[in-house]
Amino acid sequence: MDAFLQQVVAGLATGGIYASVALALVMIYQATEHVNFAQGEMAMFSTYIAWSLVNAGLPYWVAFVATLAFSFVAGVLVERLIVRPVEDAPVLTVVVVFIGLLVFFNSLAGWIFSYLIKPFPSPFPVTPLKVGSVVLSMHSIGSIAVTLVVLTLLFLFFRYTSLGLAMRAAAQNPVSSRLVGIRVGWMLALGWGLAGAVGAVAGMMVAPVVFLEPNMMSGILLYAFAAALLGGITSPGGAVVGGFTVGVLENLIGTYVPFVGNELKLTVALVIIIGVLVVRPSGFFGQVIVKRV
Amino acid sequence: MDRTTASQGNPAAGAARGGLFARHGSALLLLAVIVLACAAPFLISNYRIFQLTLAFGYAVALLGLNMLTGYNGQISLGHGAFFAIGAYVTAVLIDKAGMHYALTIPIAGVVCLAVGFLFGLPALRLEGLYLALATFALGLAVPQLLKYKYIEEWTGGVQGIVLIKPNAPFGLPLNPDQWLYFVSLFVMLVMFWAGYNILRGRVGRAMVAIRDHHTAAETMGINTALYKSLTFGVSALYTGVAGALSAIAIQFVAPDSFNIFLSISFLVGVVVGGLASIGGAVFGALFIVFIPNIAEGISKAAPWAIYGVMLILCMYVLPTGVMGLARIGMYRLRARRLRGKRA
Amino acid sequence: MSALLTVSGLEAAYGLTKALHGIAFEVAQGGITALLGANGAGKTTALRAVCGMVKTAGSISFAGQAIAGRATEDIVRLGIAHVVEGRGTFVNLTVEENLLLGAYTRRGAAEITQSLERVYGYFPVLKQRRRQQAGTLSGGEQQMLAVSRALMLRPKLLLLDEPSFGLAPLIVGEIFDIMRAINRESGVSILLVEQNAALALELADHAYLLETGRTVMSGSAAEFRANDAIRRSYLGY
Numbered sequence: 001m002d003a004f005l006q007q008v009v010a011g012l013a014t015g016g017i018y019a020s021v022a023l024a025l026v027m028i029y030q031a032t033e034h035v036n037f038a039q040g041e042m043a044m045f046s047t048y049i050a051w052s053l054v055n056a057g058l059p060y061w062v063a064f065v066a067t068l069a070f071s072f073v074a075g076v077l078v079e080r081l082i083v084r085p086v087e088d089a090p091v092l093t094v095v096v097v098f099i100g101l102l103v104f105f106n107s108l109a110g111w112i113f114s115y116l117i118k119p120f121p122s123p124f125p126v127t128p129l130k131v132g133s134v135v136l137s138m139h140s141i142g143s144i145a146v147t148l149v150v151l152t153l154l155f156l157f158f159r160y161t162s163l164g165l166a167m168r169a170a171a172q173n174p175v176s177s178r179l180v181g182i183r184v185g186w187m188l189a190l191g192w193g194l195a196g197a198v199g200a201v202a203g204m205m206v207a208p209v210v211f212l213e214p215n216m217m218s219g220i221l222l223y224a225f226a227a228a229l230l231g232g233i234t235s236p237g238g239a240v241v242g243g244f245t246v247g248v249l250e251n252l253i254g255t256y257v258p259f260v261g262n263e264l265k266l267t268v269a270l271v272i273i274i275g276v277l278v279v280r281p282s283g284f285f286g287q288v289i290v291k292r293v
Numbered sequence: 294m295d296r297t298t299a300s301q302g303n304p305a306a307g308a309a310r311g312g313l314f315a316r317h318g319s320a321l322l323l324l325a326v327i328v329l330a331c332a333a334p335f336l337i338s339n340y341r342i343f344q345l346t347l348a349f350g351y352a353v354a355l356l357g358l359n360m361l362t363g364y365n366g367q368i369s370l371g372h373g374a375f376f377a378i379g380a381y382v383t384a385v386l387i388d389k390a391g392m393h394y395a396l397t398i399p400i401a402g403v404v405c406l407a408v409g410f411l412f413g414l415p416a417l418r419l420e421g422l423y424l425a426l427a428t429f430a431l432g433l434a435v436p437q438l439l440k441y442k443y444i445e446e447w448t449g450g451v452q453g454i455v456l457i458k459p460n461a462p463f464g465l466p467l468n469p470d471q472w473l474y475f476v477s478l479f480v481m482l483v484m485f486w487a488g489y490n491i492l493r494g495r496v497g498r499a500m501v502a503i504r505d506h507h508t509a510a511e512t513m514g515i516n517t518a519l520y521k522s523l524t525f526g527v528s529a530l531y532t533g534v535a536g537a538l539s540a541i542a543i544q545f546v547a548p549d550s551f552n553i554f555l556s557i558s559f560l561v562g563v564v565v566g567g568l569a570s571i572g573g574a575v576f577g578a579l580f581i582v583f584i585p586n587i588a589e590g591i592s593k594a595a596p597w598a599i600y601g602v603m604l605i606l607c608m609y610v611l612p613t614g615v616m617g618l619a620r621i622g623m624y625r626l627r628a629r630r631l632r633g634k635r636a
Numbered sequence: 637m638s639a640l641l642t643v644s645g646l647e648a649a650y651g652l653t654k655a656l657h658g659i660a661f662e663v664a665q666g667g668i669t670a671l672l673g674a675n676g677a678g679k680t681t682a683l684r685a686v687c688g689m690v691k692t693a694g695s696i697s698f699a700g701q702a703i704a705g706r707a708t709e710d711i712v713r714l715g716i717a718h719v720v721e722g723r724g725t726f727v728n729l730t731v732e733e734n735l736l737l738g739a740y741t742r743r744g745a746a747e748i749t750q751s752l753e754r755v756y757g758y759f760p761v762l763k764q765r766r767r768q769q770a771g772t773l774s775g776g777e778q779q780m781l782a783v784s785r786a787l788m789l790r791p792k793l794l795l796l797d798e799p800s801f802g803l804a805p806l807i808v809g810e811i812f813d814i815m816r817a818i819n820r821e822s823g824v825s826i827l828l829v830e831q832n833a834a835l836a837l838e839l840a841d842h843a844y845l846l847e848t849g850r851t852v853m854s855g856s857a858a859e860f861r862a863n864d865a866i867r868r869s870y871l872g873y
Binding site for chain 2: 033034035037082085086089091092093095096097099100101102103104105106107108109110111115218219222225226229259263264265266267269270273274277278281
């Protein structure tokens with residue numbers, strides 16, 4: 001039972017990471033119907049920025065906030081400069097551009113920071129928490145807490161602020177949004193900025209566990225895709241639920257299903273993705289989309 | 294009439310218009326290039342021969358991917374998987390069953406045809422973006438699958454399988470590198486000839502029709518489901534054959550060489566060379582073999598930075614790739630010649 | 637009295653298809669102008685042209701400023717509210733969120749709340765359904781919502797595209813009464829596009845007739861009603 005609880009908590013911690021990245025993916029998908037394949041690499045690059053700041057002597061939380069700001073601006077710039085020109089292009093063009101971004105950020109990180117694995121600090125105490133006979137990592141708990149705080153702030157922002165409302169409107173109905181004076185282009189850019197910041201949080205929470213290196217996020221991105229699809233790629237709430245679900249599932253299957261073990265984790269994600277796409281493409285909470293000829 | 298619909302913003306469509314290479318001038322050019330290719334191995338170093346051999350293999354893979362993505366409009370970010378299957382089928386057959394390498398090539402092709410066709414069946418229901426996602430997932434999962442401990446007996450696990458470079462048969466006066474060069478060149482020419490015939494005929498037109506307007510193609514009586522799955526299968530076959538060739542040339546297969554970056558390299562090759570272009574596959578292959586060679590001198594990351602920039606740049610500036618540029622050049626030349634005749 | 641909106645030589649095209657071949661019309665300050673014509677005459681295109689939603693050539697002048705070629709978001713901020721054909725409701729947002737979006741460009745929470753209360757006064761059913769998802773409203777209610785959202789902008793000019801379309805006569809009557817009241821009380825000018833000519837001519841003081849992208853007739857509403865040809869073709873008696 002103890003081992004089970006530990007796996008669940010660990011699963012929730014990684015699930016929080018998946019939920020964050022999945023949410024970033026959904027935010028962009030809702031507004032543009034494009035999946036940002038480069039989300040993981042952008043998050044990884046932000047984490048390297050954080051690492052540089054910490055290495056330069058900044059206290060952890062200052063570096064954390066500075067990285068969020070950097071990621072936000074980077075997201076806005078990427079949208080305005082790289083994505084906007086191909087906004088209305090066919091799917092293949094957009095996918096190729098996103099893959100190009102993925103490759104570019106990955107190689108930029110490798111170039112500037114080298115491919116050597118680096119340790120990344122955790123702001124949480126090292127001594128684990130003992131609840132009865134269950135041993136819980138403080139980083140896991142802290143990770144879950146940070147994720148929940150970020151998700152709650154986002155929720156409040158979108159629900160209760162005028163700007164959040166405008167962003168939701170712009171994502172749902174750009175034409176009507178323009179008619180009430182919303183600058184739809186900038187709303188998109190803001191969405192990318194927020195997605196970038198959320199991704200950075202995910203990166204900084206996962207780096208202490210998997211160690212910082214340019215290919216750190218590829219597996220996580222895959223799981224985030226699975227989570228977003230499972231929850232419904234048009235539903236932010238679904239992405240969050242999907243993320244935590246996939247995190248816990250991954251850990252439990254990895255521990256308790258013998259022929260999967262730790263080695264086939266990416267295949268589990270692949271199976272989830274294909275399964276959802278084939279059986280129920282709109283996921284659990286998403287809307288079914290009818291294609292017009 | 295079909296020009297407007299076919300070329301409306303689709304980067305692949307513009308390139309499919311051409312019929313220029315069917316003229317005599319082009320056939321002579323092709324012959325000259327083949328003669329040059331046959332003479333090359335006696336003039337250059339073994340290492341360069343090896344690089345060109347690799348390029349021939351990649352060209353076949355790129356033609357395969359181009360069929361699927363360029364001509365048929367199905368985006369695949371996971372073709373490295375089929376390359377890996379082809380390579381491993383060859384390696385396992387040679388290593389464990391002692392089969393002659395030449396025989397393994399068609400077998401690898403057929404296995405990939407089957408796997409590709411089967412994968413194409415559920416993939417039918419996935420449009421553009423979702424197919425890209427699913428194939429991306431496939432591409433990411435391949436190295437782990439290849440390291441799986443329950444099939445380690447055959448695949449050699451993390452260490453992979455080591456093969457021995459074959460000597461030229463019948464005592465021909467060629468060193469192993471030169472012999473493999475000719476084997477690969479021959480396979481490439483055969484595959485390209487077959488591909489040319491497929492893509493230029495009814496099948497090719499059906500594929501393009503499905504890409505450009507799926508629903509209309511259905512109403513015209515094209516069995517889109519069958520064509521799409523078949524295209525997947527044939528595309529996988531090509532890539533599998535390429536994988537087999539590369540395994541024989543490199544004499545080594547290991548899981549980590551078939552990661553997502555291999556699949557992305559294929560995408561780069563197809564985009565740079567030119568979507569929906571047969572000749573583009575050769576350009577693309579040369580690009581992905583020689584750029585790392587040149588750029589690695591700057592930094593280990595440099596080739597990939599270049600790839601990233603090229604992918605983005607090509608989508609903005611050169612959506613039809615290098616071949617598209619060549620075609621535009623040819624159009625202008627012909628137009629000038631025609632104008633000259635009339636005047 | 638100078639016109640609030642003056643359009644002349646207006647051409648518009650959707651891709652390669654030309655929809656307007658150089659039309660001209662005016663909306664007087666505080667007046668109500670109707671654009672009449674059959675399906676495909678170009679009435680909706682004319683409204684979209686005013687809002688910068690379609691590529692145009694020609695001149696459009698609003699409150700003395702030239703607005704042709706400017707972005708929709710900027711034109712809207714000058715005080716033009718457009719109720720599109722099909723309502724353009726934000727279906728996944730609540731009724732109140734829709735209304736608040738109408739006031740997006742305004743400052744001053746107190747004034748916005750005032751406008752909200754005024755709009756609820758015109759259409760009490762919206763107040764009842766304020767927390768409901770807009771997509772669950774009936775056609776008539778969504779039209780009320782669309783008009784109210786436009787009013788939340790506190791526009792100088794209100795563009796209405798086929799407000800009666802698909803609605804029961806009773807509801808249409810209600811909406812038109814409120815339009816009349818708003819025009820009289822707040823001096824909001826209205827440019828109305830309607831296939832239902834009788835309805836339009838009751839509300840409007842001026843009218844223009846469009847046929848395949850050209851203005852073929854203009855005059856006061858009374859003149860239109862008295863015109864035999866118009867009566868027979870468009871008013872049905």
